[in-house]
Amino acid sequence: MTTTSSKLRHAAGLQVRRLSVSYGPEPVLKDLSFTLPAGASLAIVGESGCGKTTLLTTLAGLLEKDSGDVVWCDASGAAIPRLHSSFVWQNLGLLPWKTVRDNLALPLKLRNARRNPAESTTLRDAMLDELGLSRFADRTPAELSGGQRQRLAIGRALIAAPDVLFMDEPFSALDALRRERLQDFLADMQRRRPLTMIFVTHDIPEAVFLASHILLLAASPPRVLELYENPSWESDRHSGDRESPKYAEAIRHVHARLREACAAANKGASA
Numbered sequence: 538m539t540t541t542s543s544k545l546r547h548a549a550g551l552q553v554r555r556l557s558v559s560y561g562p563e564p565v566l567k568d569l570s571f572t573l574p575a576g577a578s579l580a581i582v583g584e585s586g587c588g589k590t591t592l593l594t595t596l597a598g599l600l601e602k603d604s605g606d607v608v609w610c611d612a613s614g615a616a617i618p619r620l621h622s623s624f625v626w627q628n629l630g631l632l633p634w635k636t637v638r639d640n641l642a643l644p645l646k647l648r649n650a651r652r653n654p655a656e657s658t659t660l661r662d663a664m665l666d667e668l669g670l671s672r673f674a675d676r677t678p679a680e681l682s683g684g685q686r687q688r689l690a691i692g693r694a695l696i697a698a699p700d701v702l703f704m705d706e707p708f709s710a711l712d713a714l715r716r717e718r719l720q721d722f723l724a725d726m727q728r729r730r731p732l733t734m735i736f737v738t739h740d741i742p743e744a745v746f747l748a749s750h751i752l753l754l755a756a757s758p759p760r761v762l763e764l765y766e767n768p769s770w771e772s773d774r775h776s777g778d779r780e781s782p783k784y785a786e787a788i789r790h791v792h793a794r795l796r797e798a799c800a801a802a803n804k805g806a807s808a
């Protein structure tokens with residue numbers, strides 16, 4: 538589906554310069570810098586507690602930084618003053634008392650109060666169709682399967698055509714097969730609209746399948762190990778190819794870098 542509003546929007550690029558964030562005296566993120574081109578997909582990976590969610594929520598503007606810059610720009614490099622973004626949380630944040638149809642329509646109501654109601658209805662029904670949820674439109678989220686709920690949450694995040702989609706481990710509660718199906722679904726959704734996606738995952742194959750760039754973080758001291766440009770990600774598919782040797786190679790690379798960092802941290806701790 539290409540909506541009127543999505544035609545007007547452009548995926549955003551990102552420049553992060555010397556970003557520091559703390560909750561207490563010790564910074565969780567310190568002097569972190571990287572650049573992401575417009576329309577890219579960024580996976581944030583790293584050991585537990587290294588600051589992945591902290592970085593995601595800071596980039597989304599939901600957490601205050603101590604210092605540094607987070608600058609969003611369009612494909613020509615011009616700064617975007619007011620970013621239009623959506624967030625899919627781990628618990629999905631669907632409203633349990635509302636129907637699938639009403640959950641989906643919520644962002645249109647909140648963000649586009651002036652939109653013509655008929656246009657909102659058309660957008661909502663087209664999205665229900667795209668999500669494969671038309672038959673379930675009158676159900677509540679509790680009456681859906683886990684995968685259907687995840688699709689609804691992603692559809693709700695995308696319906697108002699954000700520049701950036703933030704996701705914090707949205708598929709972590711699913712088994713491996715349903716997870717792969719949703720990864721395919723997400724790549725497919727992304728192919729159809731201009732969008733920058735930034736997400737946290739513990740699943741390295743998921744990062745390599747969905748992300749053009751993978752940010753490897755480490756703790757103690759907090760740092761970027763590498764911003765890895767994923768050689769297996771193909772822009773026309775908006776994903777990697779699980780069958781390709783490059784895909785396996787990218788997974789090996791990310792595993793090896795994280796293992797090295799973990800081993801170095803353990804050595805430092807026991808020295």
Ligand SMILES: Nc1ncnc2c1ncn2[C@@H]1O[C@H](COP(=O)(O)OP(=O)(O)OP(=O)(O)O)[C@@H](O)[C@H]1O
Nearest residue numbers: 560561565583584585586587588589590591592737
């Ligand atoms: N609200 C908070 N107040 C104080 N400390 C916090 C808060 N949130 C996170 N932290 C601490 O900041 C550090 C980074 O947390 P964060 O959740 O960003 O890590 P993460 O890499 O996403 O972890 P995980 O992979 O386990 O989800 C951790 O040491 C955590 O205990």
